[in-house]
Amino acid sequence: MKSSHPPSLATWVLEHLLPRGASEPLAGDLLEDYGQGRSAVWYWRQVLIAIMVSLSKELRSRWVTIMFGAVVSSAVPWKEIWHNSEFQSLLLWGIRLPWPMSLFYSIAYLSAFETVLLLVAVSAYLGVTRSFNLRSFLSGLLVALPVVGLGNVGVAFLLVLHIPYFIFYYVVWRLPLFFGLVLALWVARPGAVRAEATRLPA
């Protein structure tokens, strides 16, 4: 027997993953349609399609930001940086610490280095596009820094999996900076203006 209430998790997901102005009328429509005999599978399908459509629209409107993140993160000359004597001496100092301190140190060291790159790249992008706003800039950093840190934790664990060198160096190694950059710019730079409905006076 069909429940009179739609899956509450699906409604929650819809209302939290879509912008509020867009999700309220859509959630209402889905509820109204569900009440007229639709199934829970139909409801979930509608929610997932709505999320995918919204995400693809967002990605399309941010493709320059994504390209910028990809270009910057792939252009970092890690080989040269890695062989730099000052970079190595600081890293080796931490690696000599007892385990797990050495692991934490190396992750923090790499994250701090990537944070500097991220700061420079985000500032340059916002400066060039004349969209610098200190509050948005700091919010962007706040979101990006944990991503860079967690990304480097992931990289450290992937290191023991013996991934082919080419993939590790050119893809895995660069992912934390890429995601950090894209997220920082996503938050720091407002996206395309969404079409909103006007609220008529009651």
Place this chain on the structure above:
Amino acid sequence: MYSAYRTCPVTAARSECLRFPDLFIIVEEMGERTHLGELELIVMLALLRLGENAYGVPISRELEQHCGREIALGSVYATLERLQEKGLVSSNLGEATAERGGRAKRYFRATTKGLREVRETRQALMKLWRGLSELEGHRA
């Protein structure tokens, strides 16, 4: 907004010129189309058929009834938002009812520009259609 940017004649003031940062905005906007796509056209036609009662559920039903396939509400809304961004449709929030869990309806209607666009698309399609005997059933 972006059409206000000018190219840079020798005598123009520096603030009126197209600068490098504007390229980022222009490139981001390059994918935006102005003509009506297939789904946009049928959504516009559904809006015109429904008149005052054009909100998500009836629009979706109208499309299902006349096109013979279900189009997800999320896709219908994305199309309507795109049409609104082009200035072809306007929307306003209506009443919230109990069967909708207290959520407001969003009513859509075609703007004058939208009506003109539909008429022009129809004329263009009619011109293309004319004289195609294969499509009129004269030939197998």
